[in-house]
Amino acid sequence: MTRSARRTRRTLQVTGASGAALLALGACSSGRSASSDSSASAPAKPSGTVTVFAAASLKESFTTLGRDFEEKYPGTKVTFSFGGSDSLAASITGGAPADVFASASPGTMAIVTDAKDAAGTPATFVRNQLQIATLPGNPGRVTSLRDLTGSGLKVVLCDREVPCGAAAQKALDAGGLKLTPVSYEQDVKSALTKVELKEADAAVVYRTDVKAAGDRVEGVEFPESAEAVNDCPIVLLKDAPNEEAAKAFIELVRSADGQRVLTAAGFLKP
Template sequence: MNPRPARAMAGILAGMLVLAGCTGSAESANTLTVLAAASLTETFGELEKRFEQEHPDVDVRISYDGSSTLAQQAINGASADVFASADPENMTKVVDAGAVDGQPAPFATNKLTIAVAKGNSKGIQDLRGLTAAGLTVVGCAEEVPCGRATAEVQRAASVTLRLASEEQSVKAVLNKVQAGEADAGLVYVTDVRAAGDAVTGVSFPEADQVINEYPIARLADAPNPELAAEFVELVRGQEGGRVLTDAGFGRP
């Protein structure tokens, strides 16, 4: 075999590897990855657009899921820059694991409401109404923030609900109500507002006793710590505050 073609081919392959490495580094340098609670889908989607408008060379990628699932991903070393939880408990798990850089900061609050089919044909008026025979009621699993809040409002109202299913995110609960698979579901007030006229919200007084506080933090191994800090600042600043308030979130 002629050594010259072999050397030439080796040089081409080496060049391709270097180029691939540079491309990967460039992509990493221009990508901001955020782990965000499912209830933040609409608001963080808006903030994602605003951040990218201010940083035309940056691609913001947001992974939405239940806070307990995201917390475990962060603890396991997921390649991400920011974690926004729907409760302090799951954020504390990430802090205790040494996966957070600095101190988490609260940026919003939320509370539960009852989501029912549009028009509320079942006539549900309060939390106790969900115990009526024949109703299919769904909620979140207790390890998820909305599930923990659901357990607390039941205690506050001295009510025990028979949940047909316990979902891993609040959006999964809402989807079951929207799809007609459940008569009612316990979700956040912001989820009902985001759903528009697809569902009807039924408020109940005990929800005011159980307020979820949302913390946000930059992750310790963030690939882009400076961008992460800027995104956290956007969320906690006036612009982020307006987006969150417009969506129905409270301020911490």
């Protein structure tokens, strides 16, 4: 083999080796790029604090869901503000910083959506039905809504602007009944507390609140309650300080796990 031929052969070998190296380098580079792209496109996990404004009737179940959320997403914290849905809606439209609003009725949710303070369309996640809460043992022998209209019984209702009060009035109208309570309360928990403290003989509240109270009260079903079932909607709020965590919390509420917690508390499926 001539010197020229050997030089040509060595040149081809070097060229081949260089080409292989370049291909390998390109493959590694491509792998890193794909990995980087995949990492960049992965959704960020929720973090930080999510603030939830929720109807008083949701206190027990949402507190449980808040703990579940924090366990599922370490590094997060759920802060709740519970109260009458109308008061919460007024706070939101007044500029109170919050991420999520869960209302006890579509009517109070409309206060927020009409003010364009919702980031999307509210979704009904549960329904709630009324029940009569009496003193333990039901000493007044209350068996119907009509019994509450009799003299001698101290009855408490929620304010008519509050979903439980509006529902109670609707049930009374369905039965053709009139009732003058000893007081109107600002939210369902306040109405129930009057019975728990024996300051009232009975209150018209939600079945979920009667269940949460345990043996401190006794519940009485009444047929007119079927005419006043409330849908409970939830929505992401406009300009939510923690949008990602807010969306994740709403997803948990509407998930199968969330629904199990809510139905166990006495809520009806939507």
